[in-house]
Amino acid sequence: GAGVSQSPSNKVTEKGKDVELRCDPISGHTALYWYRQSLGQGLEFLIYFQGNSAPDKSGLPSDRFSAERTGGSVSTLTIQRTQQEDSAVYLCASSLASGPTGELFFGEGSRLTVL
Amino acid sequence: AQSVTQPDIHITVSEGASLELRCNYSYGATPYLFWYVQSPGQGLQLLLKYFSGDTLVQGIKGFEAEFKRSQSSFNLRKPSVHWSDAAEYFCAVGAGGSQGNLIFGKGTKLSVKP
Numbered sequence A: 001g002a003g004v005s006q007s008p009s010n011k012v013t014e015k016g017k018d019v020e021l022r023c024d025p026i027s028g029h030t031a032l033y034w035y036r037q038s039l040g041q042g043l044e045f046l047i048y049f050q051g052n053s054a055p056d057k058s059g060l061p062s063d064r065f066s067a068e069r070t071g072g073s074v075s076t077l078t079i080q081r082t083q084q085e086d087s088a089v090y091l092c093a094s095s096l097a098s099g100p101t102g103e104l105f106f107g108e109g110s111r112l113t114v115l
Numbered sequence B: 001a002q003s004v005t006q007p008d009i010h011i012t013v014s015e016g017a018s019l020e021l022r023c024n025y026s027y028g029a030t031p032y033l034f035w036y037v038q039s040p041g042q043g044l045q046l047l048l049k050y051f052s053g054d055t056l057v058q059g060i061k062g063f064e065a066e067f068k069r070s071q072s073s074f075n076l077r078k079p080s081v082h083w084s085d086a087a088e089y090f091c092a093v094g095a096g097g098s099q100g101n102l103i104f105g106k107g108t109k110l111s112v113k114p
Helices: none
Strands: A005-007 A010-013 A019-024 A031-038 A042-050 A065-069 A075-079 A088-095 A110-114 B003-005 B010-014 B019-021 B024-026 B033-038 B044-050 B056-058 B064-068 B073-078 B087-094 B102-104 B108-113
Touching: A005 A088, A010 A019, A019 A088, A019 A110, A031 A075, A042 A065, A042 A075, A042 B087, A042 B102, A075 A088, B003 B087, B003 B102, B010 B019, B019 B108, B024 B073, B033 B064, B033 B073, B044 B056, B044 B064, B044 B073, B073 B087
Parallel strands: A010 A110, B010 B108
Antiparallel strands: A005 A019, A019 A075, A031 A042, A031 A088, A065 A075, A088 A110, B003 B024, B019 B073, B033 B044, B033 B087, B056 B064, B064 B073, B087 B102, B087 B108
16 A cells, blocks of 8 residues: 555553554665554554664553564554553554655554453 | 643634644654544544644644744634534654654544534
């Protein structure tokens, strides 16, 4: 597709279950980002992938959160043993250029609800 | 550490009126500054960005923003608001270094009265 694609668009899960969120970036974009958007809290940076470099995981809130990017393209964000405070919209973005000058293109997000 | 403050959580303006959304940043060097818009149920779309040069930058949809270093501000403006501008607006600053991630403000929700 032409834009960043995320799936599922909505996910409802029970507390304690694991969830996987998928991001398919724009073809050719080397940088990929995950953000979390909670009500009234803006966007919280989670993790950043750039090419084949080690990812910047500095924004991950706990060790229950992990992400991988296979083949430099599709990325999966995994949340283990979900908690109610994990409920949020998880946004993925990709960028053609590395560094702070590249425009980020965002997907429509995956809304996670933990019951 | 870099940070972004958007003092107004919610603003309501009448259609046709002018608009100014405030953004203040904290950053030690020359910042990379951005404004994004998010319509309901949509991802974020870039409105405009400032890296260097002319401090008044033009963006899409008739928006502009002015970088004022002395005030650490990057306010977004539009001379005449349209009903379709109702959305949430996010100011962001580059996180610095070789990274491309951005530090976002908490957003300002814009409502437009007919």
